Amino acid sequence: MTAPHLRALSSLPGWNEDLSFQAYPALLESCGVIERLSSDQALGVGAPPTAWRDGCDALNGLKAALVSDTNVALRQTMEAHFIALDPGAGSNALVTGYYEPELKGSRVQDAAHSYPLYRLPPDPPAFDRAEIDGGALQGQGLELLWVNDRVEAFFLHVQGSGRVRLDSGEVVRVGFAGTNEREYASIGKAMVDAGIMTKEEASLQTIRGYLNAHPDEIDSWLHRNPRYVFFKEAAADPSAGPVGAFSVPLTPGRSIAVDPAFVALGLPVWLDTTEPVTNAPLRRLVVAQDKGSAIKGPGRLDLFWGAGDQAEAMAGPMRQQGTYWVIVPRAVGERWLAPQAGS
Secondary structure, X not given: OOOOOEEOHHHOOOHHHOOHHHHHHXXXXXXXXXXXXXXXXXXXXXXXXXXHHHHHHHHHHOOOOOOOOHHHXXXXXXXXXXXXXXXXXXXXXXXXXXXXXXXXXXXXXXXXXXEEEEXXXXXXXXXXXXXXXXXXXXXXXXXXXXXXXXXXXXXXXXXXXXXXXXXXXXXXXXXXXXXXXXXXXXXXXHHHHOOOOOOXXXXXXXXXXXXXXXXXXXXXXXXXXXXXXXXXXXXXXXXXXOEOOOOOEOOOOOEXXXXXXXXXXXXXXXXXXXXXXXXXXXXXXXXXXXXOOOOOOOOEEEEEEEEOHHHHHHHOOOEXXXXXXXXXXXXXXXXXXXXXXXX
16 A cells, blocks of 8 residues: 655645634534544544544643634644644535535425424435435424525525524524435536536526526526435534534534545645635645535535525635645554655
């Protein structure tokens, strides 16, 4: 087996310019889960949870430390305990974005809120999206909430979690409960293939604009994606992010979704890409804490931007090329005896 390429964290592009302490909450959340794993649960390149103990202890120690520059302190702590590993696909990674949408809704069906968000049914694979939209689950008491817009409900399915604001002002957070196990199909790609928009033009915003301008076509486009997502009411702190696949709240701008078959959930990652729209450099410390149905293979990452209009504006058009490095304990890196270490 060829040894992965290793390098010191301090040599990563943009490492010293990042406001890295923004990732500190995400790092602590991951360390909290890792500490509870059994010794036989490997975390990337065969590293047992015990290999992370010293690094996580040092990170936890920063909470009580009095430092003048938290960004520098975090970087120095990580440099002392961790090393970067090229997973082999970093040179051609596609980096997209996602966010937590907010919809208008009701706990009961009424004239203004006629589109259901369903709980997970007893037999999820029984129906595809078209059949469910056609009423296949009606009369089973599976309606969790009712929302006012079927296009926005579809985008909620794509994001996997979100918020629903009721007329009373109450905000209900809904989380991913499961799917009908059908293959995900991108309607954006289908629109590109149909010549409606170019690949460069395709984004959440342009897809939404087309659907709202052609209401008679909405069902035919949405039903091209047979995958259907079911929801549950999430009892999370409303001030915290939604809970991802690693069972911790996501940190805006610092949590990413990955394919766990290639990047283990919980691991820190150094991301080197560009911002959508401006294409300005975006180099930052992030943490793999989620997964997604469209995030498959080692060359796919999805950056969580948070909630609200600004998060949507960043996530919607994001389709950037980038590089990433997985960050592992030094003891794990030394096992590979790679001559490139520190280069």
